[in-house]
Amino acid sequence: MKRNIVLIFLLILAVCITGCGKPAAKKDEVVVWHWMTDRDKALQTLAEKYQEKTGVTISLELYAPSNIYSQKIISAAQARVLPDIFGILDEKEILGEFIKSGNVANLTEAFQANNAVWKKSLFPRALAASQFEDGNFYDVIPGIYGVPLDVTNIQMLYNKKLLEKAGIKNPPGTFKEFLGAIAALRRVGISGMVSGWGEPWLINCFASNYAFNIVGEEKIMATYRGEVSYTDSDWLKVLGVFSTLHKKQALMEGIATKGNKYAEQDFALERAAFAFNGSWCVNVYNNMNAELEYGVMLPPAISKNFPMKIWGGAGSSFVVNDKSPNKDKAVAFLKWLTAKEQQAYLAKETHNLPSNRQALDAIPEILSEFAEAMDSTTHPTIWELNEDALVIEAFDRGIQSIIIGEKSPKKVAREVQAIKERQMKKKKR
Amino acid sequence: MQAVKNKSPQWMNFVDKTENFLFIVPAVLIFGIFYIYPFYDIFTLSLHEWNGISFNLKFVWFDNFVELLQDGGWWVSMRNAAYITFVALTFQNALAFALALACDRQIRMKGLYRVIFFIPPVLSEIVVGLIFSWILYAGIQDGQHIGMLNYFLDKIGFHHLVNDWLSDPKTALTCIAIMHSWKGFGWGFLMLLAGLQTIDRQLYEAARVDGAGAFHTFWHVTVPMMLPVIMVVMILTILGSMQAFVLILALMGEGLGDHTAVPVTKILSAMIKQKRFGYACAMGVNFGVVLVFVSIALKKMSNRMKQV
Numbered sequence: 086m087k088r089n090i091v092l093i094f095l096l097i098l099a100v101c102i103t104g105c106g107k108p109a110a111k112k113d114e115v116v117v118w119h120w121m122t123d124r125d126k127a128l129q130t131l132a133e134k135y136q137e138k139t140g141v142t143i144s145l146e147l148y149a150p151s152n153i154y155s156q157k158i159i160s161a162a163q164a165r166v167l168p169d170i171f172g173i174l175d176e177k178e179i180l181g182e183f184i185k186s187g188n189v190a191n192l193t194e195a196f197q198a199n200n201a202v203w204k205k206s207l208f209p210r211a212l213a214a215s216q217f218e219d220g221n222f223y224d225v226i227p228g229i230y231g232v233p234l235d236v237t238n239i240q241m242l243y244n245k246k247l248l249e250k251a252g253i254k255n256p257p258g259t260f261k262e263f264l265g266a267i268a269a270l271r272r273v274g275i276s277g278m279v280s281g282w283g284e285p286w287l288i289n290c291f292a293s294n295y296a297f298n299i300v301g302e303e304k305i306m307a308t309y310r311g312e313v314s315y316t317d318s319d320w321l322k323v324l325g326v327f328s329t330l331h332k333k334q335a336l337m338e339g340i341a342t343k344g345n346k347y348a349e350q351d352f353a354l355e356r357a358a359f360a361f362n363g364s365w366c367v368n369v370y371n372n373m374n375a376e377l378e379y380g381v382m383l384p385p386a387i388s389k390n391f392p393m394k395i396w397g398g399a400g401s402s403f404v405v406n407d408k409s410p411n412k413d414k415a416v417a418f419l420k421w422l423t424a425k426e427q428q429a430y431l432a433k434e435t436h437n438l439p440s441n442r443q444a445l446d447a448i449p450e451i452l453s454e455f456a457e458a459m460d461s462t463t464h465p466t467i468w469e470l471n472e473d474a475l476v477i478e479a480f481d482r483g484i485q486s487i488i489i490g491e492k493s494p495k496k497v498a499r500e501v502q503a504i505k506e507r508q509m510k511k512k513k514r
Numbered sequence: 515m516q517a518v519k520n521k522s523p524q525w526m527n528f529v530d531k532t533e534n535f536l537f538i539v540p541a542v543l544i545f546g547i548f549y550i551y552p553f554y555d556i557f558t559l560s561l562h563e564w565n566g567i568s569f570n571l572k573f574v575w576f577d578n579f580v581e582l583l584q585d586g587g588w589w590v591s592m593r594n595a596a597y598i599t600f601v602a603l604t605f606q607n608a609l610a611f612a613l614a615l616a617c618d619r620q621i622r623m624k625g626l627y628r629v630i631f632f633i634p635p636v637l638s639e640i641v642v643g644l645i646f647s648w649i650l651y652a653g654i655q656d657g658q659h660i661g662m663l664n665y666f667l668d669k670i671g672f673h674h675l676v677n678d679w680l681s682d683p684k685t686a687l688t689c690i691a692i693m694h695s696w697k698g699f700g701w702g703f704l705m706l707l708a709g710l711q712t713i714d715r716q717l718y719e720a721a722r723v724d725g726a727g728a729f730h731t732f733w734h735v736t737v738p739m740m741l742p743v744i745m746v747v748m749i750l751t752i753l754g755s756m757q758a759f760v761l762i763l764a765l766m767g768e769g770l771g772d773h774t775a776v777p778v779t780k781i782l783s784a785m786i787k788q789k790r791f792g793y794a795c796a797m798g799v800n801f802g803v804v805l806v807f808v809s810i811a812l813k814k815m816s817n818r819m820k821q822v
Contacts, residue, residue: 152786179789188567276653283768338678342766342767475788482771485771489683
């Protein structure tokens with residue numbers, strides 16, 4: 086009896102210990118963790134097609150929404166159970182950390198093979214998001230570490246029917262014209278602009294557009310280095326844009342706490358005349374209201390000193406686990422996935438801009454409008470350095486306070502600068 | 515038989531004791547792995563600066579805790595959680611008690627009421643968030659309010675009360691607190707109803723014979739008999755409300771700055787957005803300690819009330 090108890094105990098202990106181990110990787114299976122709910126079906130179809138062609142099974146596992154996905158990836162990295170292919174949705178610094186900790190494979194060799202034919206087929210801006218140059222700020226070995234599945238940019242959209250209702254013939258080209266359009270829309274009871282500013286990154290993106298237009302890239306970087314204060318008159322003008330939007334009632338009610346999915350619904354259901362959203366919205370609007378007539382425009386510029394720059398580049402990128410025993414198979418699958426035929430299929434099925442420029446002929450007209458602005462894109466991932474996360478948070482939260490009329494641009498600038506100085510001191514220490 | 519005889523009493527004693535310990539080993543292991551070790555790990559991490567991925571953890575002693583003490587936003591989030599808890603303790607529990615009292619009486623269709631009152635806790639917090647975002651929506655289309663509450667207020671002539679409920683710092687947190695109370699009152703209702711049904715009906719008979727009115731019966735019979743249950747409901751309400759955050763995420767994403775921040779959203783933000791795992795762990799330790807103190811205080815209060 087006693088011996089049996091001891092045996093049962095040892096058996097349980099053995100099960101517990103072996104259960105804690107890593108699942109063994111299957112030889113002909115590439116496991117992909119992704120977050121793209123809207124592209125899941127199309128990716129599954131392509132995975133099946135790939136299996137038929139090569140005999141390699143592609144197991145796609147969807148984990149959404151993206152913020153939860155992001156957390157899952159970090160937890161998996163900590164537990165050393167990352168899949169063969171995954172995405173890093175955080176800023177470049179985090180991608181750098183993943184690389185330095187040996188979790189992400191350097192794909193430069195694969196891209197450069199056969200006269201760099203794979204590299205040349207993709208948009209350079211899309212590759213730039215996961216590319217590290219010589220002497221980069223993040224101390225990462227130079228190379229290309231990610232494969233862009235599509236490209237994206239974030240612009241303003243206008244509802245043609247609602248503008249017409251307010252007697253506006255052409256979309257506004259300047260900020261002054263934009264405010265005029267808002268006034269005309271309000272006179273006929275139509276809300277102005279909607280966006281998911283309950284998600285502060287979208288506020289940051291809009292503010293960044295105007296920062297490039299008013300402050301200029303050089304001064305922005307100088308601010309990040311701590312050489313220019315956020316209380317500088319140019320930065321006050323950037324924050325002033327939000328104050329003007331609030332005062333002129335240009336923003337839809339509830340915008341400060343609106344998630345982007347609700348904002349997309351508002352624009353699709355014609356509750357607002359303008360939206361600030363990314364090119365992925367084409368698919369979303371198509372699903373919500375296929376009759377929606379809309380166009381794409383750059384956010385109306387304020388200053389003539391610097392060009393308006395919008396966020397854009399790689400939409401969704403995959404990286405390959407450097408520790409994966411199926412590394413070569415994973416790279417081969419990604420190469421196949423970004424080839425012209427597969428990219429054209431993805432663009433057709435999911436209404437996203439393809440990362441392969443040869444597949445651009447197959448995209449719908451509205452996506453072509455988005456594609457036209459690819460030359461005006463920029464993104465924090467390709468800047469020489471990024472602002473401290475705490476400062477960004479204070480900046481975004483400050484703008485949220487401005488658009489609900491709680492704080493003035495000056496007050497927000499002072500608060501942001503105080504946090505900036507505190508963080509600078511901390512870094513020096 | 516011979517083998518047993520050969521073994522010394524000390525050896526037999528040792529085997530007996532070892533056997534006894536063997537029985538509690540699974541429980542100790544589970545408790546150690548899933549409770550003690552995570553707490554130890556979180557505390558250790560709270561003494562480091564770490565972005566969650568890097569192999570390099572920088573030991574910073576108690577710097578994270580010192581920074582936390584000076585972090586105004588953290589204490590505002592604590593105050594917000596305390597406000598939600600206060601609304602839950604008063605409004606939610608009063609509602610739960612009133613409805614439990616009503617259902618304890620001989621009323622028609624009380625089984626149906628019990629089911630209806632227990633629907634909100636069964637619903638997912640994401641669903642509740644979506645329902646309330648529709649009710650509290652502030653947009654206008656073709657001159658009409660689309661949000662249910664604003665539409666209703668407008669139609670009955672209270673135009674001045676129409677508001678952007680979730681984006682107004684004065685109303686956003688109260689909306690969350692009310693929503694949380696609506697979602698949670700069913701649990702209190704169920705526990706209080708179960709408690710009410712255990713009270714001996716003869717006590718009510720005796721009170722009535724002695725000439726006690728409805729209020730006196732309630733105050734001198736129901737309340738004292740229900741004190742242990744009320745204390746349990748209070749402790750669960752406090753612990754549940756202090757940690758409420760899913761509703762906030764479902765209703766308003768990352769919220770309205772510090773106006774709707776609660777400790778858990780702050781911890782998530784430090785961890786996911788700022789990638790400051792050490793600081794997030796310090797927040798977790800601090801929050802855990804506060805909750806332990808609150809629980810101990812309530813337990814002591816409960817013991818004292820039992821003695822009274």
